[in-house]
Amino acid sequence: MTGHAQKLEVSSLTVTGDGGRRLLCVDSLTIAAGSAVVVRGPSGAGKSTFLYALAGMIAPETGQIRWGETDIAPLPEPARAAFRRRNMGFVFQEHLVFEELSAPENAAIAALYSGRADRGRIRDRAAAELARLGLDGVGTRRSDTFSGGERQRIAVARALAGGPGIILADEPTASLDRDNADRLARDLVTLARTEGRTLIAVSHDPALHERADRLIDIVDGRLLEAADG
Amino acid sequence: MDEIYHALPNWAQDVLVTLGLLTPLLVVGLIVLRGFHVGPLLLGLLRRQVWISAVFTALIAVSVALGTGLIAQERGLRQGTARAADKFDxxxxxxxxxxxxxxxxxxxxxxxxxxxxxxxxxxxxxxxxxxxxxxxxxxxxxxxxxxxxxxxxxxxxxxxxxxxxxxxxxxxxxxxxxxxxxxxxxxxxxxxxxxxxxxxxxxxxxxxxxxxxxxxxxxxxxxxxxxxxxxxxxxxxxxxxxxxxxxxxxxxxxxxxxxxxxxxxxxxxxxxxxxxxxxxxxxxxxxxxxFPGSVLARLHALMGDIRQVMSVLAVITQVLVTAGVLAGLMMLTRLLARRLALLRALGAPRRFVFALTWSYAATLILTGAAIGLLLGIAASFAIAAAITARTDIVVAATLGWPEIHLVAGFVSLTGLLALLPAYLTMTRPVITDLRG
Amino acid sequence: MHRRRFLTLTTGLLGAPSVLRAAEDDTLKLRALYAKDGGFSDLARDLEGKGLTVEGYMAPPLKADSTFFVLTKIPMSVCPFCETEAEWPDDILAVYTRRVYKVAPFNRRINVSGTLSLGSYRDPDTGFLSLVRIEQARYSYA
Incomplete structure (x- = not known):
């Protein structure tokens, strides 16, 4: 089940918003398997659109989004969701967790909608990731009793529980204080790198920029390659 | 088929009819929930919306109680008046x-x-x-x-x-x-x-x-x-x-x-x-x-006709209340939209979000119907006691098959209706909802 | 009473194939069950314990909300009982329904289906004696 890191090839990608406004235009982009990439840019430049398109949550108008051998751009929504489920882990800006569930339940949330055969593995991995992130032994406490930093670590454990080859993160440190942000930045990159996962994070946090293999800037929906970080 | 049905004992017929009425709900439930484990999130949802859930359940319960109480009461009255006339050939x-x-x-x-x-x-x-x-x-x-x-x-x-x-x-x-x-x-x-x-x-x-x-x-x-x-x-x-x-x-x-x-x-x-x-x-x-029995039977037939009209009204009330509850659920799911979008973003199939919303509605309906059934019987106990006190005709209120059939039919029908709000939550825009 | 119900219930179950057979047969007239001398006809003896369908009219019930009624050959308004001094006129039949029945108008012809039972039996509730009964019965309008 553990996915292997996957190379990303994007070509001729355009994403159009409401009223035909062009949100994103990527001629060509290749990201090597197992690298940690941080995307940055002014707000409204199309960073999140880019990330959500890579995740298959936005259907592009034209172009290809090739993860390994699979071009997810032409796939119908259920197939894109299935691809996301099997290959990707997602960390959001705000520590979005199900407050009334416990940390292990949140981390293993995918077990609720995955095939019976995968459930045990997801739960085991979720527990292991929580332990790695220093959240072992928290028992069945409701998640809303955790601090913001802890919740975001639960979210990271959740992203890793499926054993994905790809980790996508949308401003993962934005709502954390400095200490927690630093810790999360370190954890994310370390966890991705030691397991050979491809990490793509949208972030304006220098702590993440420092640790990235590569920085990509987005301005007005277009990619500008920055100097390697 | 018909003859085989008629060869069955009464209880088997009643059980069969109940199962028949529940079949649509069971089939839909099995299809909707197949392969998913909605329990923890469903419980979380109920805990999070405990007051709204309680109010919705209570509304359904009261409307179901109205219908079942009416049937139980009419039967009790029929049996009581008939028993009182037993000795008068x-x-x-x-x-x-x-x-x-x-x-x-x-x-x-x-x-x-x-x-x-x-x-x-x-x-x-x-x-x-x-x-x-x-x-x-x-x-x-x-x-x-x-x-x-x-x-x-x-x-x-x-x-x-x-x-x-x-x-x-x-x-x-x-x-x-x-x-x-x-x-x-x-x-x-x-x-x-x-x-x-x-x-x-x-x-x-x-x-x-x-x-x-x-x-x-x-x-x-x-x-x-x-x-x-x-x-x-x-x-x-x-x-x-x-x-x-x-x-x-x-x-x-x-x-x-x-x-x-x-x-x-x-x-x-x-x-x-x-x-x-x-x-x-x-x-x-x-x-x-x-024959007092014949005269009484004519009155019973009249009472039965009135009861039928009232039953139709009671059923309409039940369906209307449930429709109202389902409309409320649709509004509720807007409040829950972010959580549902989160699930979708994490890669949960659309069908899972559908299953979660539907099972939430079905839980309210089933709980409300069960409470309503008991409430209806309790109410008809109270009315029966009042009638007995006033007329000395012993009216016994019991839980009978007709009430169970009514509730089974109601649960099935509204369970199917609940597919609609579930479908609507499934078609909501994920990213918009996710950003809150 | 319960024992009798139980017995007829089991014969009803075991007799299911005969119920199927009876459904294919034509509906019987009441008179076919009685011989000229007032006893049971050969047909009645053959059908004892088996399923059958008899046509007739429902006499006004003696009891409301009951599972018992009298099936008559002609509508009660014409009153078969007035014509004969016989203790048990040959054109009536005791019917025990499986459920509390809805009273049919005395002038609507009905078909009663059930299991034929012969021999004298005193109803413990009404105290009345009957010689021929259809038990586990249900009826439909003809």
Whole structure:
């Protein structure tokens, strides 16, 4: 089940918003398997659109989004969701967790909608990731009793529980204080790198920029390659 | 198929119908929930929205209670009134309203009936196929208890043996119904008339002494005092039913010439065929013979028609309430949109979000329906107790198959309706919802 | 009473194939069950304990909310009982329904289906004797 890191090839990608406004235009982009990439840019430049398109949550108008051998751009929504489920882990800006569930339940949330055969593995991995992130032994406490930093670590454990080859993160440190942000930045990159996962994070946090293999800037929906970080 | 169904015992038919009604819900449930484990998130949802969930459930419960209570109540009333009339096969009265005569003779409702004369009564009593005939002389009362003049034979027929004491053998002796506040040895003075219009002391110093007590019959007769018909005539200053050569033993035979009349006579025939032929024979210009059971069945049919109309209204109410609840759910799912979008973003299939929303609605419906069923039975217990207290007709409220069928049908129908809000949540824009 | 119900219930179950057979047969007239001498006909003896369908009219019920009624050859308004002095006229039949039945108008012809039972039986509730009965019965309008 553990996915292997996957190379990303994007070509001729355009994403159009409401009223035909062009949100994103990527001629060509290749990201090597197992690298940690941080995307940055002014707000409204199309960073999140880019990330959500890579995740298959936005259907592009034209172009290809090739993860390994699979071009997810032409796939119908259920197939894109299935691809996301099997290959990707997602960390959001705000520590979005199900407050009334416990940390292990949140981390293993995918077990609720995955095939019976995968459930045990997801739960085991979720527990292991929580332990790695220093959240072992928290028992069945409701998640809303955790601090913001802890919740975001639960979210990271959740992203890793499926054993994905790809980790996508949308401003993962934005709502954390400095200490927690630093810790999360370190954890994310370390966890991705030691397991050979491809990490793509949208972030304006220098702590993440420092640790990235590569920085990509987005301005007005277009990619500008920055100097390697 | 039809014949196989009819070969089944009743309980199996009822179970089968219940399952049949539940099948749509079960099939939909299995398809919707297949492969998913919605439990933890469903519980989380219920905990998070505990008050809204409780209010929705309560609304459904009350509307279901209305429908089931109505059915249970009508059945209880039907059974209770029928049981109270069990001992009255055939009643003969002077021509008039069968319903009035039945209400008077069987349920002891005060009414003004014309009298059967002595010759007619003697003709009935002398009929070879009659095994029991007894006059029923109403009109007097003691407090709220009607005092009915009759014969010891009738008391025996009605009570199937006294609970205590012995039959009356003298004009001043009486038998008390089980719920009359008089014990053996107590005395009471009859008043002329019934209720507020009763004239106390109209019968002089005459007093009865209770010599026997009836067992419970579950009918208004439990509240009645039975006395020799001779005494009723006597205290009204009439002949006492016996000629000058009377030996002094009360009860039949009566002398037609000295028989002041009776508002009604209970007749028991020696056989089923005889009961029908007596009814035909005494349906004449001078007499009206009727089966209280048939009259009651007509009233029941009327009551059933009214109940059906009300049932339709109750069902409409249930469906409307549920529609309202489902509309509320749609608004609720907007509040939950972010959490549902999170699931979608994490890669949960659309179908999972659909399953989660539907199972939330189904949980409210099932819980509400179950509580409503119990509530309906509880309500009909309360109403039954009130009816019993007022009329002395023992009305039992029970949980019957018709209520279960109604609830099963309701649950299935609304379970299907709940697919709609579930579908609508599935089509919401993920990213917009996710950003909140 | 319960024992009798139980027995007829089991015969009803075991007799399911015969119920199927009876459904294919034509509906019987009441008179077909009685011989000229007032006893049971050969047909009645053959059908004892088996399923059958008989047509007739429902006499006004003696009891409300019950599972018992009398099936007559002609509508009660014409009164079959007035015509004969016989104790058990040959054109009536006691019917015990499986459920509390809805009263049919006395002039509507009905078909009663159930299991035929012969021999004298005293109803413990009404105290009345019957010689021929259809038990586990249901009816439909003809």
């Amino acid at each position: 055939l009643v003969i009265a002077a021509p008039g309203s069968e319903i009035t005569a039945m209400l008077a003779a069987v349920y002891l409702q005060p009414s003004d009936l014309p009298l059967l004369d002595g010759a007619t009564y003697a003709e009935i009593a002398a009929h070879p196929r009659v095994s029991l005939v007894a006059p029923l002389g109403f009109g007097d009362s003691w407090r709220d208890a009607p005092v009915v003049g009759t014969t010891a034979g009738f008391v025996d027929h009605l009570s199937e043996g006294l609970a205590a004491g012995r039959p009356f053998t003298a004009e001043d002796e009486a038998i008390a119904g089980a719920r009359v506040a008089l014990e053996i040895g107590d005395s009471f003075a009859p008043a002329h008339g019934v209720g507020d219009a009763a004239e106390h002391g109209a019968h002089g110093d005459f007093a009865y002494r209770v010599v026997g007590k009836m067992p419970m019959t579950g009918s208004p007769w439990d509240r009645a005092l039975m006395v020799p018909i001779e005494s009723v005539w006597s205290v009204h200053g009439l002949a006492n039913g016996h000629g000058p050569d009377w030996d002094g033993d009360i009860g039949p035979p009566f002398s037609p010439a000295h028989f002041p009349g009776t508002p009604a006579a209970l007749v028991r025939a020696e056989s089923l065929g005889a009961t029908y032929s007596l009814q035909a024979e005494f349906s004449t210009a001078q007499t009206m013979a009727f």
